[in-house]
Amino acid sequence: MTMISSTALSRVRQKFLADGNIEAGIVSAPILRSWKRCSNVGLVSEETPSSQVLTASELRNAMERDETLLRLSRPEIEGLYANAKATGSIIILTDRDGLILDTIGDAGFSEKAARVSLQPGVSWGETSNGTNAIGTAIMERGPVAVHGSEHYFDKQSILSCAAAPILSPFGDLIGVLDISGHARTLHTHAEGLIRLSVNQIEHRLFERDFDRFRILRFHTDAAMVGTVREGLLAFEGDVLAAANRRGLASLGLDWEAIGRKKFGELFSSKVSPSNEDSVIRSREGQRFHGRIRETGRAHKTSVFFSQTPVQRPIVRSVEPYFDEDTGLALKRAVRLTDGNVPVLIHGETGTGKEIFARAIHGLCARKNKPFVAVNCAALPESLIESELFGYEEGAYTGARKKGSLGLLREAHGGVLFLDEIGDMPISMQARLLRALQEREVRPLGSSKSVPVDFCLLCATHRNLRELSQSGSFRSDLYYRIAQYTVSLKPVRDLSNRRNILDVFWRQLGGRERSVVLDEKVRDSLVSYDWPGNFREFVSALQALLVLAESGEILSVDALPAHLRQVAEEYSENGNSKREPGAQKSLKCLTKDLMQKTLDECSGNVSQAARKLGVNRSTLYRRLKFADN
Numbered sequence: 256m257t258m259i260s261s262t263a264l265s266r267v268r269q270k271f272l273a274d275g276n277i278e279a280g281i282v283s284a285p286i287l288r289s290w291k292r293c294s295n296v297g298l299v300s301e302e303t304p305s306s307q308v309l310t311a312s313e314l315r316n317a318m319e320r321d322e323t324l325l326r327l328s329r330p331e332i333e334g335l336y337a338n339a340k341a342t343g344s345i346i347i348l349t350d351r352d353g354l355i356l357d358t359i360g361d362a363g364f365s366e367k368a369a370r371v372s373l374q375p376g377v378s379w380g381e382t383s384n385g386t387n388a389i390g391t392a393i394m395e396r397g398p399v400a401v402h403g404s405e406h407y408f409d410k411q412s413i414l415s416c417a418a419a420p421i422l423s424p425f426g427d428l429i430g431v432l433d434i435s436g437h438a439r440t441l442h443t444h445a446e447g448l449i450r451l452s453v454n455q456i457e458h459r460l461f462e463r464d465f466d467r468f469r470i471l472r473f474h475t476d477a478a479m480v481g482t483v484r485e486g487l488l489a490f491e492g493d494v495l496a497a498a499n500r501r502g503l504a505s506l507g508l509d510w511e512a513i514g515r516k517k518f519g520e521l522f523s524s525k526v527s528p529s530n531e532d533s534v535i536r537s538r539e540g541q542r543f544h545g546r547i548r549e550t551g552r553a554h555k556t557s558v559f560f561s562q563t564p565v566q567r568p569i570v571r572s573v574e575p576y577f578d579e580d581t582g583l584a585l586k587r588a589v590r591l592t593d594g595n596v597p598v599l600i601h602g603e604t605g606t607g608k609e610i611f612a613r614a615i616h617g618l619c620a621r622k623n624k625p626f627v628a629v630n631c632a633a634l635p636e637s638l639i640e641s642e643l644f645g646y647e648e649g650a651y652t653g654a655r656k657k658g659s660l661g662l663l664r665e666a667h668g669g670v671l672f673l674d675e676i677g678d679m680p681i682s683m684q685a686r687l688l689r690a691l692q693e694r695e696v697r698p699l700g701s702s703k704s705v706p707v708d709f710c711l712l713c714a715t716h717r718n719l720r721e722l723s724q725s726g727s728f729r730s731d732l733y734y735r736i737a738q739y740t741v742s743l744k745p746v747r748d749l750s751n752r753r754n755i756l757d758v759f760w761r762q763l764g765g766r767e768r769s770v771v772l773d774e775k776v777r778d779s780l781v782s783y784d785w786p787g788n789f790r791e792f793v794s795a796l797q798a799l800l801v802l803a804e805s806g807e808i809l810s811v812d813a814l815p816a817h818l819r820q821v822a823e824e825y826s827e828n829g830n831s832k833r834e835p836g837a838q839k840s841l842k843c844l845t846k847d848l849m850q851k852t853l854d855e856c857s858g859n860v861s862q863a864a865r866k867l868g869v870n871r872s873t874l875y876r877r878l879k880f881a882d883n
């Protein structure tokens with residue numbers, strides 16, 4: 256990245272805001288993305304950001320809500336204090352929405368910071384305070400440093416800040432740790448210090464939370480096991496129940512793996528419980544040093560979100576839910592699979608395409624044979640051929656010594672599930688079609704074809720018919736795989752969402768723990784659009800439950816910001832009992848009204864906000880909400 260002066264950077268930002276152009280390499284990608292977001296919601300860089308300060312009692316409530324986060328972060332915050340004093344900066348802890356809960360550090364800078372509202376009780380989310388380390392780290396879900404004029408608002412260019420989000424062992428963002436100082440003096444190690452401290456906080460959360468689980472600590476370097484640099488995975492029985500970032504990254508996984516992956520799917524060797532490290536191999540063949548600790552040291556308690564010793568709720572998953580139409584489609588799909596007719600499953604992300612495919616497998620005649628799932632979008636183009644069709648020993652440089660069967664042959668006798676088939680490169684489509692027609696595959700580097708027998712299920716979120724008409728998907732392959740298409744409905748189109756909510760809540764353990772959702776919360780949950788469909792819906796319920804105390808009645812305060820917003824919209828409109836789907840029209844209406852008012856005010860957000868009788872930050876929030 257080119258180093259440029261603050262004034263030059265300010266000019267670059269102004270030019271970008273005026274005409275959308277920017278020279279490559281001037282600012283980092285996260286900053287540029289943030290500038291675009293801020294400009295899209297109509298923030299005006301010359302204005303003073305609207306910073307509402309919570310009253311003392313509101314702030315106290317917020318601090319009580321996040322008491323555990325505050326308590327568990329305290330050692331790191333205090334550890335950073337000396338550093339902050341020496342560099343004339345302050346350490347800040349915010350909640351998951353960027354609301355500043357606590358600051359500590361240099362008194363002189365604290366005063367200056369307060370002049371730009373960098374103080375407890377003010378939210379530094381991006382929609383109110385523009386590009387800034389706290390808000391941008393939340394949006395990016397990763398560490399961010401924002402120096403001087405990289406801030407969106409001119410007035411904040413006196414600041415230099417570095418922040419990193421704190422993630423729970425389930426991958427939920429629960430807070431942000433930040434160091435802020437004067438643009439001229441903040442030293443260059445700030446970012447590294449914050450990351451390290453966040454690592455330590457997350458490590459501590461893990462240690463205290465998962466006492467009742469089987470914990471695997473591992474690292475490629477034996478000396479790192481037992482330090483904050485280790486990978487951590489918690490297993491409930493055999494299933495991955497929680498993890499730290501390093502643990503997931505070492506295995507090439509993301510948070511989606513929680514609640515889904517089993518120990519045996521991740522590692523090929525076992526580790527016996529002991530205090531000694533042993534060597535453990537991942538399924539990909541990577542070698543780690545690891546140590547496993549079995550459950551239950553009775554004297555310790557788990558206290559992540561509560562002061563009283565409670566048993567940590569276990570993250571459960573839900574049974575696949577199929578409405579009547581989908582149930583009928585499932586029966587038909589099973590009959591077709593038994594008759595060796597391919598089935599194509601279509602639906603938005605998270606509507607359960609893979610779940611549906613697995614259900615077909617579980618009910619069809621091949622249920623005791625393999626189910627091999629291949630994500631065509633995730634396979635690098637250079638590897639897709641060898642992964643699917645296999646290769647002979649020494650077929651190409653980098654190939655495994657013994658050769659590879661390939662996924663098509665691994666599915667022999669069972670079911671092959673090709674997910675995101677619309678993303679399969681066109682050259683590979685021809686080979687796949689040949690294999691389907693001839694029912695044999697020829698591994699790379701081999702002159703012999705091998706017979707294969709599998710049933711084919713494919714899934715896509717794209718419109719394959721259109722793709723085949725426009726030539727981006729082979730029409731002969733399309734006709735081969737799309738003889739029967741099942742369309743899975745998005746969650747927002749399911750008519751019985753209250754019922755689904757109740758069923759899931761019970762399955763996740765809500766009833767068992769006597770955690771009750773109040774009516775407004777239920778209204779928000781059934782009325783929200785759920786763009787991530789079941790995946791997002793189930794995760795939101797899991798998070799609510801994990802954060803709740805047993806016996807608690809959850810009100811809208813327990814909801815994340817975007818769902819709180821839904822509740823707010825509803826109560827403002829005096830209709831808390833809208834039918835599913837009505838949210839959409841409400842959103843459109845609100846957006847239309849906002850747009851109309853903005854047009855009338857020639858795009859001046861402050862004027863439009865006055866006219867609508869809301870304050871400017873509310874209007875920004877709403878604009879953002881309406882676009883989601």
Ligand SMILES: Nc1ncnc2c1ncn2[C@@H]1O[C@H](COP(=O)(O)OP(=O)(O)OP(=O)(O)O)[C@@H](O)[C@H]1O
Nearest residue numbers: 574575576603604605606607608609610789790793
């Ligand atoms: N019908 C369902 N009943 C219960 N939970 C579901 C259902 N469908 C999806 N889920 C939840 O959503 C998660 C994602 O499901 P799945 O991977 O099958 O979706 P998908 O449509 O294949 O998504 P993508 O297109 O993004 O790969 C599941 O792990 C599960 O938690």
